[in-house]
Amino acid sequence: MPDEKFYRYYKKESTTISNNSSSATFSDLLKGNYAVFILNDENKNSDNQKNYFAY
DSSP: OOOHHHHOOOOOOOOOBTTTTTOOOSOOOSSOOOOOOOOOOOOOOOOOOOOOOOO
């Protein structure tokens, strides 16, 4: 996981938080429904220290 098809539908945006606010713009999206996942990298090491998969 993920397979090659995943990357055709995957978009990533990175931004900073300033004054307790942040925004990101995803351009060139086709009409449809989308899911968004937000991760705050508090220690700024680009490594995800959480397990988000439920067992």
